[in-house]
Amino acid sequence: MNTRLILCLGAWMLAVATQTTHAHGAEEHARPRTYDPTKIEATDFGMEGDPKKITRTIDVGMADDMRFTPGDLAVKRGETIRFVVHNDGKVLHEMVLGTAKAIADHAALMKKFPEMEHADANMAHVKPGAAGEIVWQFTKAGEFRFACLQPGHFEAGMVGKIVVGEPLAEGEVRKIDKAQGKITLRHGPIANLDMPGMTMVFKVADPKMLDALSEGDKVRFSADRVGGAITVTAIEAVK
Numbered sequence: 001m002n003t004r005l006i007l008c009l010g011a012w013m014l015a016v017a018t019q020t021t022h023a024h025g026a027e028e029h030a031r032p033r034t035y036d037p038t039k040i041e042a043t044d045f046g047m048e049g050d051p052k053k054i055t056r057t058i059d060v061g062m063a064d065d066m067r068f069t070p071g072d073l074a075v076k077r078g079e080t081i082r083f084v085v086h087n088d089g090k091v092l093h094e095m096v097l098g099t100a101k102a103i104a105d106h107a108a109l110m111k112k113f114p115e116m117e118h119a120d121a122n123m124a125h126v127k128p129g130a131a132g133e134i135v136w137q138f139t140k141a142g143e144f145r146f147a148c149l150q151p152g153h154f155e156a157g158m159v160g161k162i163v164v165g166e167p168l169a170e171g172e173v174r175k176i177d178k179a180q181g182k183i184t185l186r187h188g189p190i191a192n193l194d195m196p197g198m199t200m201v202f203k204v205a206d207p208k209m210l211d212a213l214s215e216g217d218k219v220r221f222s223a224d225r226v227g228g229a230i231t232v233t234a235i236e237a238v239k
């Protein structure tokens with residue numbers, strides 16, 4: 001084997017090694033995760049979810065135009081979501097969940113240490129034409145992010161938003177007082193207020209909410225403390 005061939009072969013092997021190193025742990029994430037409840041760590045945006053308690057599945061597409069589809073997601077606090085992440089492009093993409101700050105900090109860290117490999121539950125690294133999964137329980141309400149942190153992708157705008165809202169309570173309308181802007185509900189537990197089921201009178205944030213309701217209606221609603229009073233902030237009849 002001549003010297004030139006040896007040099008060319010060495011350069012090729014170095015390029016392959018470099019590409020693999022910069023894959024942000026792609027091979028690590030190709031292996032199925034084993035859920036171990038004894039190793040779950042809570043974060044500011046939730047924790048790894050139990051695959052046996054999945055609430056629903058959300059499909060997310062990733063493409064070489066550096067966009068997620070859909071780019072905005074809405075879930076309820078307490079839900080365990082299975083994200084099935086499809087790479088519809090021709091280069092490696094990933095979906096990383098986190099707070100806006102955590103995502104930005106992670107992106108900066110990847111610039112400094114591009115050879116890092118991860119095995120975290122909030123990430124899915126997906127090869128072109130393949131699919132990966134994240135199972136995540138959203139334990140806190142708020143606005144969070146998901147992003148691709150492959151080199152240059154985050155900077156190109158490959159970022160999405162997840163809004164986590166409080167779960168709706170269920171109840172039955174017992175009385176409507178439009179003049180006072182109040183409604184009496186027999187309701188189940190209200191999670192965000194840590195309130196058990198009971199029958200009580202609520203103020204409503206907007207009296208117009210009462211126009212579409214009748215006594216006896218089954219409803220879903222959200223309530224919170226507003227100006228010192230427990231107030232219904234949204235309500236809908238269950239058909």
